[in-house]
Amino acid sequence: MNHWSTHQLTEFFAAVCARPDEAAATSVAVERATEVLEAEVGAVLRDGRVDVAWGISADKLSGLSENPVLDLPGIGELHVASARFGGGTLLVGRADEALGPEERQLLQAMAQVLGLALDNLTLLTAERRQAAERLALLDSLREARHDSLTGLPTRVLFLEKLREAGTASVLFIDLDRFKAVNDSLGHRAGDDLLGLVAARIRSCIDDGDVPARIGGDEFAVLLRTSRGDEAVAVARRLIDAVRRPFRVAGRDVFIGASIGIATGAGSSADDLLGNADVAMYRAKKDGPGKVVVFEPHMHAQALARLNLDGDLQRALELGQFRLQYQPLIRLGSGTTYGVEALIRWHKPRHGYALTPGSVAPHGAVPVDVAAPVDFVSPADFVPMAEETGLIIDIGRWVLNTAGDQAARWRTAMPDLRLNVNVSGRQLTDPLFVADVERMLARTGLPAEAVTCELTESVLMNDPAVAIACLGELRSLGVGVSIDDFGTGYSSLSYLRRLPVDELKIDRAFIGEAVPSREDLAVVRAVVELGRTLKLRTVIEGVETEEQRRAMRRLGCDLGQGYHLCRPADPERIPGLLFEPIAA
Amino acid sequence: MERWFGTGHSTLTDPATAAHEAAAAAIEGRPPVVVFVFCSVGYHVPEMLAAVRSHAGPDAVVVGCSTSGQIGAGFQSGDGVAVTALGGPGLSVRTSMSRNVTGRLRDAGAEAAACLAGIEQEHRALLIIGDGLTGDQHELVRGAYSVAGATIPLVGGCAGDHLTYVRTYQFLDDEVLSDTAIGIALGSDTPLGVGIAHGWRKEGAAMIVTRSQDGRVYELDGEPALDVLLRRLGLDEALCDDEEAFRDAAFLHPLGLSRRSGEDIRVIHAADRNDRSLLCLADVPQGALAWLMESDTDALVEGAGESCAQALDALGGREPLGMLVFDCAARRITLGDALDREIAVIGKVLGDVPYGGFYTNGEIARVRGALGMHHFTMVTLALSS
Numbered sequence: 006m007n008h009w010s011t012h013q014l015t016e017f018f019a020a021v022c023a024r025p026d027e028a029a030a031t032s033v034a035v036e037r038a039t040e041v042l043e044a045e046v047g048a049v050l051r052d053g054r055v056d057v058a059w060g061i062s063a064d065k066l067s068g069l070s071e072n073p074v075l076d077l078p079g080i081g082e083l084h085v086a087s088a089r090f091g092g093g094t095l096l097v098g099r100a101d102e103a104l105g106p107e108e109r110q111l112l113q114a115m116a117q118v119l120g121l122a123l124d125n126l127t128l129l130t131a132e133r134r135q136a137a138e139r140l141a142l143l144d145s146l147r148e149a150r151h152d153s154l155t156g157l158p159t160r161v162l163f164l165e166k167l168r169e170a171g172t173a174s175v176l177f178i179d180l181d182r183f184k185a186v187n188d189s190l191g192h193r194a195g196d197d198l199l200g201l202v203a204a205r206i207r208s209c210i211d212d213g214d215v216p217a218r219i220g221g222d223e224f225a226v227l228l229r230t231s232r233g234d235e236a237v238a239v240a241r242r243l244i245d246a247v248r249r250p251f252r253v254a255g256r257d258v259f260i261g262a263s264i265g266i267a268t269g270a271g272s273s274a275d276d277l278l279g280n281a282d283v284a285m286y287r288a289k290k291d292g293p294g295k296v297v298v299f300e301p302h303m304h305a306q307a308l309a310r311l312n313l314d315g316d317l318q319r320a321l322e323l324g325q326f327r328l329q330y331q332p333l334i335r336l337g338s339g340t341t342y343g344v345e346a347l348i349r350w351h352k353p354r355h356g357y358a359l360t361p362g363s364v365a366p367h368g369a370v371p372v373d374v375a376a377p378v379d380f381v382s383p384a385d386f387v388p389m390a391e392e393t394g395l396i397i398d399i400g401r402w403v404l405n406t407a408g409d410q411a412a413r414w415r416t417a418m419p420d421l422r423l424n425v426n427v428s429g430r431q432l433t434d435p436l437f438v439a440d441v442e443r444m445l446a447r448t449g450l451p452a453e454a455v456t457c458e459l460t461e462s463v464l465m466n467d468p469a470v471a472i473a474c475l476g477e478l479r480s481l482g483v484g485v486s487i488d489d490f491g492t493g494y495s496s497l498s499y500l501r502r503l504p505v506d507e508l509k510i511d512r513a514f515i516g517e518a519v520p521s522r523e524d525l526a527v528v529r530a531v532v533e534l535g536r537t538l539k540l541r542t543v544i545e546g547v548e549t550e551e552q553r554r555a556m557r558r559l560g561c562d563l564g565q566g567y568h569l570c571r572p573a574d575p576e577r578i579p580g581l582l583f584e585p586i587a588a
Numbered sequence: 589m590e591r592w593f594g595t596g597h598s599t600l601t602d603p604a605t606a607a608h609e610a611a612a613a614a615i616e617g618r619p620p621v622v623v624f625v626f627c628s629v630g631y632h633v634p635e636m637l638a639a640v641r642s643h644a645g646p647d648a649v650v651v652g653c654s655t656s657g658q659i660g661a662g663f664q665s666g667d668g669v670a671v672t673a674l675g676g677p678g679l680s681v682r683t684s685m686s687r688n689v690t691g692r693l694r695d696a697g698a699e700a701a702a703c704l705a706g707i708e709q710e711h712r713a714l715l716i717i718g719d720g721l722t723g724d725q726h727e728l729v730r731g732a733y734s735v736a737g738a739t740i741p742l743v744g745g746c747a748g749d750h751l752t753y754v755r756t757y758q759f760l761d762d763e764v765l766s767d768t769a770i771g772i773a774l775g776s777d778t779p780l781g782v783g784i785a786h787g788w789r790k791e792g793a794a795m796i797v798t799r800s801q802d803g804r805v806y807e808l809d810g811e812p813a814l815d816v817l818l819r820r821l822g823l824d825e826a827l828c829d830d831e832e833a834f835r836d837a838a839f840l841h842p843l844g845l846s847r848r849s850g851e852d853i854r855v856i857h858a859a860d861r862n863d864r865s866l867l868c869l870a871d872v873p874q875g876a877l878a879w880l881m882e883s884d885t886d887a888l889v890e891g892a893g894e895s896c897a898q899a900l901d902a903l904g905g906r907e908p909l910g911m912l913v914f915d916c917a918a919r920r921i922t923l924g925d926a927l928d929r930e931i932a933v934i935g936k937v938l939g940d941v942p943y944g945g946f947y948t949n950g951e952i953a954r955v956r957g958a959l960g961m962h963h964f965t966m967v968t969l970a971l972s973s
Contacts, residue, residue, distance in 0.1 A: 010875070011875075012796055012797070012798055012874050012875030013873070013875030014875070015874065015875065016873055016875045017875075036730070036958070039958045040873075040957070040958050040959055041873075041875075043847060043956075043958075043959075044958065045738035045956065046738050059734070059958065060733065060737050060958055061737050062737065077739050078710075078739055079711075079739050080738060080739060080956075098738075100738075100956055101956065102848065
């Protein structure tokens with residue numbers, strides 16, 4: 006082949022390969038072949054059809070063989086030459102003069118080059134697609150490694166950094182009251198707030214430290230120090246920073262943060278983050294704005310909690326809850342005024358044990374221990390049920406079970422009253438009042454026979470909300486009692502406005518077998534307060550005759566306690582109620 | 589009424605008066621199918637077109653462009669206007685204009701060729717008037733060829749501005765625009781003939797364009813192109829210091845690209861001493877077989893006669909009616925004082941057959957093959973009676 010032909014081929018190859026796809030490459034190949042060979046017509050035929058035609062419309066070529074006779078008006082018959090390549094035939098038609106041997110050689114070479122170029126393009130296209138897929142994958146990984154909202158590393162990237170870090174501390178940060186902002190101002194405001202919090206966190210740490218958003222309203226910071234005191238200092242700084250108001254949705258928003266810290270040589274990255282999480286949980290429990298440094302024993306507790314949580318979820322459907330009832334006794338006559346329903350969890354014994362038989366609130370201790378179950382104290386599971394929201398379902402079960410029971414007893418004791426404990430979560434549950442109403446309708450219990458007991462701390466946590474919710478309950482005719490009265494910080498002004506009927510004075514005020522003068526003074530004051538506000542008073546924890554007498558003297562209306570009557574399974578209650586307990 | 593072809597020419601400075609003079613001579617009161625207006629830059633074109641329209645009547649196509657000189661009624665001029673008109677039975681004309689063509693010349697060429705649809709005569713040609721300052725005209729022709737195909741000849745030229753390279757104008761009916769490509773589809777029931785000739789001859793041995801890109805030639809026979817040019821022409825490196833002197837020297841020795849029908853000429857406009865390349869401002873494909881070309885006044889003049897003769901020969905023995913002439917502006921410069929000899933030789937070949945046209949910034953002609961961009965060439969289109 007001529008020397009110039011190789012240069013033409015190079016040019017041809019470059020032009021064809023520069024095209025983005027097969028169709029464009031084939032078109033340019035036909036065009037260039039036609040021009041270089043000074044032909045009038047060019048085409049590529051593939052699978053018996055015209056793929057590309059140049060200088061002539063494709064329909065004039067279709068149906069022709071690979072060596073067609075082409076007779077064009079004004080030009081005459083064309084000399085057609087063709088060359089095959091992998092996928093088809095490259096063809097040119099030239100007027101006046103047939104292709105010479107060198108030109109035919111060139112055409113053949115061009116066809117081969119076209120075949121090569123098309124193969125190349127097929128590979129390239131596949132490669133480009135794969136590259137694009139790889140890029141997309143990288144993007145999605147990047148997406149997963151950086152939180153799109155705050156731009157902070159995610160848990161994935163954070164753990165990577167933690168693994169690389171060697172010696173380090175982890176702060177696990179949980180925002181206090183974030184949910185309230187999200188619920189009241191909307192998700193967009195919540196998102197804005199998270200962005201602002203992220204910026205504050207960044208501003209509190211050094212360049213080498215790594216902040217991350219672990220999820221929801223949880224953040225973490227990797228500190229390049231293993232010294233607990235330094236980590237605590239940073240945590241305090243963070244808490245102060247987050248405590249300052251944030252401008253969100255046109256208003257100042259106040260939130261806080263609880264921080265758990267784990268420092269650790271020898272711990273894996275996952276363990277370190279997990280430990281900080283456990284410590285954070287403790288901090289959260291201790292109250293808002295606390296910093297807690299992880300200690301190994303927390304882990305066992307956390308593990309226990311985790312198991313407990315799972316078991317608690319199933320306890321209701323497995324029927325592991327029972328009710329016991331403890332009478333409320335008229336201190337004057339010694340007769341039964343009513344009963345308080347107390348929940349018990351008979352948890353089949355397996356795995357770990359959780360303070361079995363521990364003293365429950367309300368002075369309750371399990372009786373009739375039937376192996377092999379653990380009696381889990383309400384003190385151990387009610388807070389968790391509160392936290393998970395399971396308390397709503399449990400509370401509804403208590404309400405209905407106790408209601409049914411009380412209605413049955415009232416056929417023999419028509420004046421028997423029922424006290425039911427209600428948690429804060431239940432009180433604010435919009436369906437709670439309807440639940441009570443339905444229970445009353447179903448059992449036929451008169452509303453005034455039922456009293457809902459709420460702890461002082463629940464009511465005083467947000468008195469305005471409590472007043473509103475209690476109002477609804479009261480409008481049904483149901484009574485309201487303040488449980489554990491005296492342990493919280495009741496404001497007298499709120500107490501006056503709270504729609505309540507009964508004060509249950511906490512056992513702490515008669516802690517001694519023989520009440521002290523100071524204790525008696527407090528109880529007297531509360532009893533007088535009750536009388537002034539026209540509230541019934543109940544003294545809890547009466548365990549001795551001296552206490553009973555003293556309370557009676559003070560004018561307390563009702564009493565509860567071991568000395569008067571222990572909590573009992575329902576089947577034992579009728580017998581207990583019909584025999585005089587104390588006089 | 590018979591078919592007719594007329595030309596007029598004026599060098600009057602007032603646009604309306606000049607147009608009246610040229611149009612009156614070309615049209616002579618007959619209803620034209622199409623009127624070509626070619627004028628030098630500097631005229632107020634709307635006034636000129638209005639004056640032409642007053643002679644042409646409302647139905648005729650009026651089309652044209654600014655030039656680097658015009659030809660009409662047996663004259664050529666640098667500043668002036670030439671009007672060429674044709675009419676009578678068996679002729680039809682349709683036009684299409686592609687706008688904003690810079691950067692998309694291939695599409696523009698196809699758009700300009702769209703006017704071919706609806707021209708049913710046996711003999712057809714596509715005239716193209718392009719903007720001489722829009723870049724790679726080769727692509728414009730490729731685009732036109734993609735629509736016109738092998739059976740329809742392409743002719744035409746690109747508008748100029750007296751080689752000042754500032755701005756050229758194209759006219760279609762009442763519009764005066766730049767950066768367009770106008771297609772004029774001409775249908776005739778008698779033959780049309782195209783002539784392409786330049787009068788250049790090969791000088792020395794053939795060379796291979798071993799490296800080139802976008803109108804820039806880097807290597808000839810594997811050697812820096814500038815070195816080859818200087819050696820072959822016996823020029824001193826110092827010539828490159830003076831752009832004008834280099835251009836004048838190179839002007840007389842363009843590249844000729846090997847074609848079966850002769851050589852396609854590519855003017856060497858400048859040299860780049862940094863990479864020792866030559867700037868041709870037109871396609872010089874890598875791998876092409878090329879020669880340095882030479883010529884002289886006699887040969888260039890002879891080229892004009894040759895182009896006319898080719899066009900007449902292609903009429904298949906029919907009597908010529910008239911001829912459109914697209915002559916390269918570079919030929920005009922090179923011929924200089926001998927321009928009248930060119931006009932004389934055209935007159936000698938054509939006898940009393942009228943002709944008109946303009947000096948172009950790139951010529952378009954394709955009868956055989958698929959390529960059609962020319963330089964330093966005279967392209968002619970003859971109509972038969």
